[in-house]
Amino acid sequence: xxxxxxxxxxxxxxxxxxxxxxxxxxxxxxxxxxxxxxxxxxxxxxxxxxxxxxxxxxxxxxxxxxxxxxxxxxxxxxxxxxxxxxxxxxxxxxxxxxxxxxxxxxxxxxxxxxxxxxxxxxxxxxxxxxxxxxxxxxxxxxxxxxxxxxxxxxxxxxxxxxxxxxxxxxxxxxxxxxxxxxxxxxxxxxxxxxxxxxxxxxxxxxxxxxxxxxxxxxxxxxxxxxxxxxxxxxxxxxxxxxxxxxxxxxxxxxxxxxxxxxxxxxxxxxxxxxxxxxxxxxxxxxxxxxxxxxxxxxxxxxxxxxxxxxxxxxxxxxxxxxxxxxxxxxxxxxxxxxxxxxxxxxxxxxxxxxxxxxxxxxxxxxxxxxxxxxxxxxxxxxxxxxxxxxxxxxxxxxxxxxxxxxxxxxxxxxxxxxxxxxxxxxxxxxxxxxxxxxxxxxxxxxxxxxxxxxxxxxxxxxxxxxxxxxxxxxxxxxxxxxxxx
Numbered sequence: 001x002x003x004x005x006x007x008x009x010x011x012x013x014x015x016x017x018x019x020x021x022x023x024x025x026x027x028x029x030x031x032x033x034x035x036x037x038x039x040x041x042x043x044x045x046x047x048x049x050x051x052x053x054x055x056x057x058x059x060x061x062x063x064x065x066x067x068x069x070x071x072x073x074x075x076x077x078x079x080x081x082x083x084x085x086x087x088x089x090x091x092x093x094x095x096x097x098x099x100x101x102x103x104x105x106x107x108x109x110x111x112x113x114x115x116x117x118x119x120x121x122x123x124x125x126x127x128x129x130x131x132x133x134x135x136x137x138x139x140x141x142x143x144x145x146x147x148x149x150x151x152x153x154x155x156x157x158x159x160x161x162x163x164x165x166x167x168x169x170x171x172x173x174x175x176x177x178x179x180x181x182x183x184x185x186x187x188x189x190x191x192x193x194x195x196x197x198x199x200x201x202x203x204x205x206x207x208x209x210x211x212x213x214x215x216x217x218x219x220x221x222x223x224x225x226x227x228x229x230x231x232x233x234x235x236x237x238x239x240x241x242x243x244x245x246x247x248x249x250x251x252x253x254x255x256x257x258x259x260x261x262x263x264x265x266x267x268x269x270x271x272x273x274x275x276x277x278x279x280x281x282x283x284x285x286x287x288x289x290x291x292x293x294x295x296x297x298x299x300x301x302x303x304x305x306x307x308x309x310x311x312x313x314x315x316x317x318x319x320x321x322x323x324x325x326x327x328x329x330x331x332x333x334x335x336x337x338x339x340x341x342x343x344x345x346x347x348x349x350x351x352x353x354x355x356x357x358x359x360x361x362x363x364x365x366x367x368x369x370x371x372x373x374x375x376x377x378x379x380x381x382x383x384x385x386x387x388x389x390x391x392x393x394x395x396x397x398x399x400x401x402x403x404x405x406x407x408x409x410x411x412x413x414x415x416x417x418x419x420x421x422x423x424x425x426x427x428x429x430x431x432x433x434x435x436x437x438x439x440x441x442x443x444x445x446x447x448x449x450x451x452x453x454x455x456x457x458x459x460x461x462x463x464x465x466x467x468x469x470x471x472x473x474x475x476x477x478x479x480x481x482x483x484x485x
Contacts, residue, residue: 038164039273045172046266049179049188050331055259057182060129062262063250064136064189066243067119071112073236075105075143082224087153098150098207104225109144113137128186135189142196147207159206163199170195234368237375241382241405245398248386253394260338261395263331268345271315275308275349275356290364297364298424304357306428310471312353313429314463317436318456319346321444325452344399351403351410354425358413374412378405435466 050058083101087094120133151160174191178184246265249258289300319326323346324339362371382405389397414425443459450458 036273037161038168039270041165041168041172043266043270045168045175046263047330048172048175050259050263050266050335052175052179053182053185053188053259055257055263055334056255057185057259058262059250059255059257059259060132060185061136061188062246062258062265063255064133065262066246066250067133068116068136068139069239069243070247071116071137072140072143073232073239074112075109075140079105079224082227084149084153087150091154094150094154095208098147098204101224102144104222105144106141109140113140116140132185132189135186135193138189138193139196142193142200145197145200145204147200147203150207151203154207156206159203163203167195167199170198234372234375237372237379240379241375241402244379244383245386245390245401248390249395249398252390256334257395260335261341261398263335264327264338264342264345264395264399267319267327267330267342268349271346271349272352275312275352286360287364297361301357301361302424302428304360305354305425306432308353308357309429309432310467312350313432313436314439314459316346316350317433317440318443318459318463319343321440322452322455322459325448325455329452338395340396341399344396344403348399348403348406351406355406355410355413358410361413370416371413374409374416377412378408381405381408431470432467435463435470438466439463 049061053061079101083097086097090097116137117134120130123130123133125133148160148163151163171192174195175188178187178191242265246258246261249261286297286300286304289296320343323342324336327338327342328336359371362368382401385401385404386398389401391397393400439459439462442462443455446455446458
């Protein structure tokens with residue numbers, strides 16, 4: 001077991017080594033930069049696919065991806081987090097731990113792939129659509145092989161970032177060269193699998209050479225699998241919230257509607273990555289505050305909510321007034337029909353910005369089981385809402401059901417966190433929301449005659465001036481310093 005590097009303090013006690021703090025900051029910056037760049041490349045691949053396949057072909061992929069996500073839970077689950085914890089504690093045993101995890105995950109992946117293929121052939125769909133769903137299951141194999149969790153635990157952050165970017169770049173090149181029209185939709189899951197498997201195998205070679213590699217013991221893998229049960233439950237509830245609507249649309253709606261909704265959701269996921277970045281930036285600050293007591297945690301939590309509002313409010317307000325033209329600019333004119341769905345998903349992001357910070361409160365106060373119960377309640381509400389709204393309102397109803405579920409999670413966090421209440425959320429969002437409403441009014445007043453890119457630039461300028469006037473430059477800069485890697 002490795003020990004954390006420490007240096008003697010003035011009073012004879014030990015304190016964390018400043019060099020370790022620097023290496024941790026460097027690791028976070030490398031992973032953060034790699035994550036952002038990888039998501040940008042992945043979004044470029046998405047826009048290219050949406051344009052070349054059209055809404056119908058993109059809808060086939062969206063349904064296959066959503067359905068595959070449920071089977072991926074059996075392969076991924078919480079094993080990555082727990083195995084990464086063990087590698088961090090025993091770096092010399094990284095190779096053996098990876099082999100133990102692989103011994104469990106690979107049979108699970110093969111079984112899940114067989115079940116997915118069987119489910120695909122039972123669906124009342126054309127053979128080509130079934131083949132896309134079955135081929136999407138290849139990602140389960142690459143997921144089982146993926147050792148990126150071990151790379152990160154070994155503090156090889158640069159290598160992990162390079163792998164993320166390399167995977168997405170290889171996928172982009174493959175799509176650009178091989179997917180030229182709707183008839184090539186079968187090639188997409190194969191291209192994605194080749195990109196992921198290539199990166200995974202190269203990283204696996206590195207991990208297998210990182211230390212001794214005893215024969216994997218099935219019992220050790222099963223122990224990890226049992227320990228991961230709570231994590232699997234929480235993530236399965238999250239998967240229900242973000243993908244049940246897509247699966248239901250794939251059954252009752254046209255491929256065109258599913259494709260438009262899949263494109264809309266890609267914008268949602270892209271902004272969601274920003275929420276995760278803000279959440280991760282505040283976590284260490286809130287963890288330190290929690291050690292000093294509830295009063296300090298409340299202060300930092302309120303500051304975090306206000307900082308998230310400074311970023312979230314303009315994204316939501318700007319998207320609400322430019323939804324249709326923005327979708328047309330990114331994916332093509334047919335996708336503008338998803339404007340109402342995008343507006344509802346942007347509303348859901350308001351709640352996500354709040355819950356993302358309250359999630360940190362759950363973590364630092366060791367109350368994650370309570371959070372899991374709220375996830376379960378939200379998932380149940382989401383399913384019922386989708387069953388009622390989708391037949392009546394289509395993809396807009398699906399997006400509204402997502403907003404409802406996220407609202408339940410956020411409201412639950414506000415009511416039971418015992419740290420940040422309704423007043424703190426309202427106070428944190430008041431000024432950013434005012435500046436965002438002013439921005440939205442100006443952008444809406446300009447009208448559709450001005451290109452959407454220019455309208456967005458104008459909105460950014462108006463919001464920047466308004467928020468500086470309302471909160472002051474020092475406060476705005478302080479929020480940005482906390483949230484940048």
